[in-house]
Amino acid sequence: xxxxxxxxxxxxxxxxxxxxxxxxxxxxxxxxxxxxxxxxxxxxxxxxxxxxxxxxxxxxxxxxxxxxxxxxxxxxxxxxxxxxxxxxxxxxxxxxxxxxxxxxxxxxxxxxxxxxxxxxxxxxxxxxxxxxxxxxxxxxxxxxx
Numbered sequence: 001x002x003x004x005x006x007x008x009x010x011x012x013x014x015x016x017x018x019x020x021x022x023x024x025x026x027x028x029x030x031x032x033x034x035x036x037x038x039x040x041x042x043x044x045x046x047x048x049x050x051x052x053x054x055x056x057x058x059x060x061x062x063x064x065x066x067x068x069x070x071x072x073x074x075x076x077x078x079x080x081x082x083x084x085x086x087x088x089x090x091x092x093x094x095x096x097x098x099x100x101x102x103x104x105x106x107x108x109x110x111x112x113x114x115x116x117x118x119x120x121x122x123x124x125x126x127x128x129x130x131x132x133x134x135x136x137x138x139x140x141x142x143x144x145x
Contacts, residue, residue, distance in 0.1 A: 001069035011036035015076050030064055074102045088116040096125040
């Protein structure tokens with residue numbers, strides 16, 4: 001998984017999943033192939049150095065902006081469209097609208113596998129329900145059937 005937005009104009013964003021397809025030791029890069037909306041995109045990824053202070057002392061950390069990604073959290077996939085997803089709707093779902101976000105990452109029902117579905121894990125924000133009722137009331141007042 002790519003971990004920053006440096007290639008955003010090429011269709012690669014934080015959270016995009018790819019496959020490492022090569023290493024170039026001469027220029028210290030990793031070749032990664034990503035599926036994008038225009039097809040497969042092969043990109044050379046360079047290491048990134050982050051500088052920071054620890055107890056007032058200057059420090060730095062250098063690594064490729066990549067992370068192994070066998071699974072992703074719902075939070076990490078927010079805003080992505082994935083070609084195929086597998087979900088467990090269980091007690092790991094803890095936030096309002098999290099199940100909706102998880103389901104809406106798939107392009108179709110055929111591209112979604114459910115391993116568990118516990119209906120009581122669908123959490124709804126009561127303020128959203130109240131606001132929806134208020135808006136529906138305004139709509140029906142303005143546009144009676």
